[in-house]
Amino acid sequence: MAAMGPEYRAGAGGAGTATCSSELQTCISTTTHGNDGPNMQQTVVCAQSCVQTEKAFIRSVHHKRKTSVRLQREAERGWSNLATPPQPAAPTVHLANPSATGEAPYSFRSPESVEMDEIMAAMVLTSLSCSPVIQSPPQADPVPACSSSSADMECGGGELSDSGSSGYWSWDHGNASPAPSPSVTEMDSSPDDGLHMELEQGEELNAKKPKSSFRVVYKCLWPSCGKVLTTSVGIKRHIRVLHLRSGSDQSQREEDFYYTKISCETVDASSAPAPPQLALGQVSSSHLSWASCGSPLASGLQIPQAHRPRSNSSSGPGPSRPSPLSQSAPSSFWQIHSEHLYQACSPIQVSVAPRSPGCQGWTPTAPVSGHNNTPMVKPRCRSVSVGEQWLQQNRLQPMSVSPSRTHCSFRKGRGEAKKCRKVYGVERKDQWCTACRWKKACQRFPD
DNA sequence: TCTGCCGGGGT
DNA sequence: ACCCCGGCAGA
Structure with missing residues (x-):
């Protein structure tokens, strides 16, 4: 919808008066599809303003992630705040005066043009407020x-x-990018995004x-x-x-x-x-x-x-x-990894480290082998299995570079993973892993 | 109460 | 290193 902006602006040519000293031409960069070229998915929507209503709109552009209700309030405030000059700079809004852009000064604006400008500004702001993520930098956005x-x-x-x-x-x-994950304290998006x-x-x-x-x-x-x-x-x-x-x-x-x-x-x-x-x-x-x-x-x-x-x-x-899961996987992986750092502190972990993540070194018994070797039997369970496989395939790598924490004092909460006691029962204690037999942290079914 | 496992001790 | 267990804490 905003794609009609440039054409319209180019056709209308714009208007302006010398009396409008505070006239601003606001170029709002937003992402639309397939407009300026194969690599350019940006459409510059130019919303000119001469009247104070549009000033208010432009000021509200600075808060483009606010809701439209908030924008409406800004507009109303702009009416009552005529003397206030517009704030010149905003990081996300590119303001350019006509001289900089080399466009001819506007001399006349018809009421229809003003109205259309208002409509255009409203449309732009609506698009900004309704779908803020579209304008997020991942320009790799398709098409x-x-x-x-x-x-x-x-x-x-x-x-x-x-x-x-x-x-x-x-x-x-x-x-993909803008929404911070609540579980990850620091969004380390660079490697993944780079990939x-x-x-x-x-x-x-x-x-x-x-x-x-x-x-x-x-x-x-x-x-x-x-x-x-x-x-x-x-x-x-x-x-x-x-x-x-x-x-x-x-x-x-x-x-x-x-x-x-x-x-x-x-x-x-x-x-x-x-x-x-x-x-x-x-x-x-x-x-x-x-x-x-x-x-x-x-x-x-x-x-x-x-x-x-x-x-x-x-x-x-x-x-x-990439799929959202594949994008979010590394961060969640680090979260899980940090959860299980205590495992690396255990001296028993040395015997666990060289085992292949995909094929476990221990001899699987019936329930476990059915869980690991036939992940596609039940389709609804497949995602879980794949996720576990993914985690298992990636878990050991950073563990090897995990910092040498000599002491893990915190006691980890009990996970929902089955342990040897739960799987085999007390009567088959001889099938427990050694750690479970010694009442240590289970090696076979780590959380 | 059951369960997981840390910490410590014995061999 | 291996084995065992008291005891703590969470479910």
Whole structure:
């Protein structure tokens, strides 16, 4: 909606009077899709103001994350506060005077123009206040497909607006950067985001390659489904609606486990399947763990024979972005790691360290082996298993570099993990791990 | 009361 | 290093 701003402003030319000394031209950078170029997803919405109402609006732009109600109040205050000059600088709003921008001074503004400016400002502010995360820096926000030259990649304006109206992008990117995780004290977003950016930039470049363009498809990993969609939104919706049958937040998080992202090279029209290594290399890390676990669904990661025509029907700008879970995994991992630092302090931990995270060194008995070796038996339990596998695969690495804490004085609360006593019972105490037998911290089932 | 496990002691 | 257990704290 804000995309009509520049065209309108360019067409109207703008107006202004010399008497409006405090006239401001406010350029609000917001992210829309596919406007200024393949890499530019920014649209500069220029809202000029001459009357005090617009001054108030511009001042309220400084608080662009406030609610529209608050904006309305700001506007009203602006009416009653005519003498107050507008505050010149705000970090997130770029203010430019006309001389700086080289535009001609405005000499006349029709009432319609003023009204339209008000409408435009209101629209801009509404968009800012309603979806603040859209303007967050992760510019990797999608739509390489719109600029892609491949003819079969539809720009999918309907899809785009549909996903936008559902608030999905806001949710997704809200997970990505701006919302601070309550459990992580310090948001160490640089490595993950960097990887994220690299991945997306690489895929974006791949998508723009005229010779060998990569198409990213999303394959549903639900057993006996294998539906392939070209958008993550579509595949998430498909999983949520068809498989999870729930619209809760939990299912929104779970659905990331049930699809995989596949990049395949579209060399010619027949779209020969990409090599599996390539596909696996493009798959996000959470799904790599699936493949490395030797799950039966790892074979499902193969590239489909051809892109189904119906996948284009629901296709849109297939943004290649890691799943929210894969983004949030490292932070949660550090949280869990810090929870279990006490384990590294135990002298018994030395015997645990070299064991492979995927295959446990101990001889599994029936309930445990069923839990670890067949993670795909129950689909609803799959996400948990994958998460555990992910954690197990990543847990030992930082433990080896954990600081040498010689003394762990705090007593850890009891987790919900099963222990040897609970699994085997007291009558089979000989099957307990040594630590449990010695009443030490359990090695076999660490929390 | 059960459970997990820390701390300490014995061998 | 291995083994055992008292005792604390959480569920």
